[in-house]
Amino acid sequence: xxxxxxxxxxxxxxxxxxxxxxxxxxxxxxxxxxxxxxxxxxxxxxxxxxxxxxxxxxxxxxxxxxxxxxxxxxxxxxxxxxxxxxxxxxxxxxxxxxxxxxxxxxxxxxxxxxxxxxxxxxxxx
Amino acid sequence: xxxxxxxxxxxxxxxxxxxxxxxxxxxxxxxxxxxxxxxxxxxxxxxxxxxxxxxxxxxxxxxxxxxxxxxxxxxxxxxxxxxxxxxxxxxxxxxxxxxxxxxxxxxxxxxxxxxxxxxxxxxxx
Amino acid sequence: xxxxxxxxxxxxxxxxxxxxxxxxxxxxxxxxxxxxxxxxxxxxxxxxxxxxxxxxxxxxxxxxxxxxxxxxxxxxxxxxxxxxxxxxxxxxxxxxxxxxxxxxxxxxxxxxxxxxxxxxxxxxx
Amino acid sequence: xxxxxxxxxxxxxxxxxxxxxxxxxxxxxxxxxxxxxxxxxxxxxxxxxxxxxxxxxxxxxxxxxxxxxxxxxxxxxxxxxxxxxxxxxxxxxxxxxxxxxxxxxxxxxxxxxxxxxxxxxxxxx
DNA sequence: GTGGTCTAGACCACC
DNA sequence: GTGGTCTAGACCACG
Numbered sequence: 001x002x003x004x005x006x007x008x009x010x011x012x013x014x015x016x017x018x019x020x021x022x023x024x025x026x027x028x029x030x031x032x033x034x035x036x037x038x039x040x041x042x043x044x045x046x047x048x049x050x051x052x053x054x055x056x057x058x059x060x061x062x063x064x065x066x067x068x069x070x071x072x073x074x075x076x077x078x079x080x081x082x083x084x085x086x087x088x089x090x091x092x093x094x095x096x097x098x099x100x101x102x103x104x105x106x107x108x109x110x111x112x113x114x115x116x117x118x119x120x121x122x123x124x125x
Numbered sequence: 126x127x128x129x130x131x132x133x134x135x136x137x138x139x140x141x142x143x144x145x146x147x148x149x150x151x152x153x154x155x156x157x158x159x160x161x162x163x164x165x166x167x168x169x170x171x172x173x174x175x176x177x178x179x180x181x182x183x184x185x186x187x188x189x190x191x192x193x194x195x196x197x198x199x200x201x202x203x204x205x206x207x208x209x210x211x212x213x214x215x216x217x218x219x220x221x222x223x224x225x226x227x228x229x230x231x232x233x234x235x236x237x238x239x240x241x242x243x244x245x246x247x248x249x250x
Numbered sequence: 251x252x253x254x255x256x257x258x259x260x261x262x263x264x265x266x267x268x269x270x271x272x273x274x275x276x277x278x279x280x281x282x283x284x285x286x287x288x289x290x291x292x293x294x295x296x297x298x299x300x301x302x303x304x305x306x307x308x309x310x311x312x313x314x315x316x317x318x319x320x321x322x323x324x325x326x327x328x329x330x331x332x333x334x335x336x337x338x339x340x341x342x343x344x345x346x347x348x349x350x351x352x353x354x355x356x357x358x359x360x361x362x363x364x365x366x367x368x369x370x371x372x373x374x375x
Numbered sequence: 376x377x378x379x380x381x382x383x384x385x386x387x388x389x390x391x392x393x394x395x396x397x398x399x400x401x402x403x404x405x406x407x408x409x410x411x412x413x414x415x416x417x418x419x420x421x422x423x424x425x426x427x428x429x430x431x432x433x434x435x436x437x438x439x440x441x442x443x444x445x446x447x448x449x450x451x452x453x454x455x456x457x458x459x460x461x462x463x464x465x466x467x468x469x470x471x472x473x474x475x476x477x478x479x480x481x482x483x484x485x486x487x488x489x490x491x492x493x494x495x496x497x498x499x500x
Numbered sequence: 501g502t503g504g505t506c507t508a509g510a511c512c513a514c515c
Numbered sequence: 516g517t518g519g520t521c522t523a524g525a526c527c528a529c530g
Contacts, residue, residue, distance in 0.1 A: 094233050292503090
């Protein structure tokens with residue numbers, strides 16, 4: 001399998017979400033090219049030692065977001081997306097999160113300046 | 126009840142966590158002074174129209190973080206914290222989160238510059 | 251259980267889709283009022299003699315469409331929708347289908363007039 | 376190959392059904408004359424870049440409907456149909472679908488008038 | 501008690 | 516061989 005996925009079963013995040021996040025990143029960043037045929041879900045499940053259903057759930061979410069499309073009997077393929085569309089989906093996925101994050105930072109009384117310094121510091125790591 | 130809490134039952138966040146976040150903010154920001162006696166959990170539960178168990182869970186989390194301490198038969202009290210200690214706890218609660226957030230932003234290929242612009246924009250709202 | 255659902259296991263449609271279609275109709279038509287608490291999925295599953303997972307899948311689709319929202323430990327509730335929003339969702343669900351249907355009718359060489367006569371006839375039944 | 380077929384691999388419809396629908400339309404509309412010898416299924420498969428099995432399945436469905444008949448070792452031929460018979464088969468194929476469609480429209484609470492307006496609009500496209 | 505997640509394993513439609 | 520659907524049953528988080 002050529003997928004580059006790491007699953008942490010001890011993570012607080014559900015496995016299907018870890019899968020979704022990693023795959024969606026790779027598609028949005030163009031690391032998986034359009035038309036690329038993903039490995040069969042049963043293969044992915046076996047290699048990651050998780051259930052087929054869990055993989056399926058992640059794939060369904062990817063399809064719902066228009067990042068892949070599945071064809072019975074043929075496999076699942078990375079959707080054709082222009083650079084513009086990829087950027088659009090990326091922003092769509094990031095904005096809501098950032099908005100919530102900022103709301104939380106503010107509720108803790110952390111200043112804009114402090115946040116930005118921390119962001120810069122963690123970005124360099 | 127003199128607590129200033131707002132619960133959203135339609136939020137995606139569990140109720141106990143909403144409680145915890147709001148109380149911890151207020152303690153960390155010094156809005157609830159040290160030694161202040163919190164209302165009985167049954168009172169809080171009744172006024173917010175939630176389960177006693179839910180309130181208990183939030184209080185336990187606050188105690189675990191050292192923000193309150195309970196005395197059997199007497200009630201729960203805001204812990205005595207110096208300004209320095211409060212800042213320390215605040216940072217402790219914020220750092221891990223920011224670190225994770227930045228990791229996610231990076232995985233989506235968003236630049237440090239973009240993030241900071243968004244943070245600034247959302248901060249002004 | 252007060253839900254008014256009929257499942258045909260011999261139908262060509264998947265069970266979860268039958269569930270989804272009937273529930274969504276009832277919500278869109280205002281037959282299930284906003285805030286109404288649906289019976290627990292395990293109860294629905296038992297009464298309809300289908301799997302919990304199948305019910306869950308239908309509920310997930312309803313939630314995705316904004317027709318219900320679920321709260322862990324509390325249940326699933328019909329979303330608050332204005333008459334306008336309900337009409338909007340109804341149209342959203344109907345338009346795509348009608349468009350496809352018309353394309354098929356046209357490919358069979360059936361005239362607009364014939365179709366309309368048939369629609370009228372079946373509508374009266 | 377003189378067949379006029381377009382296959383969409385990204386369509387939600389199975390390929391064999393796309394094949395069947397297009398061929399049956401052409402036969403019913405008299406675009407393929409009776410006695411016309413269809414190209415060998417291996418030729419069709421190669422030109423459309425699909426599996427022979429898929430073509431075979433579509434051909435079987437056409438034969439089941441009495442639109443073509445196969446003669447071992449000689450090929451598949453468009454069945455001899457009078458104009459009347461063709462109209463009959465067309466209606467047979469359309470009626471069930473329209474009936475189901477109308478049932479669905481009704482379940483969504485869409486009025487006969489609305490449907491007809493939409494049908495007219497989509498027909499003009 | 502609720503819903504959320506994950507599992508193993510079956511059968512089907514499609515290619 | 517592929518993905519799609521359905522099943523039974525487990526464990527967890529939440530209230």
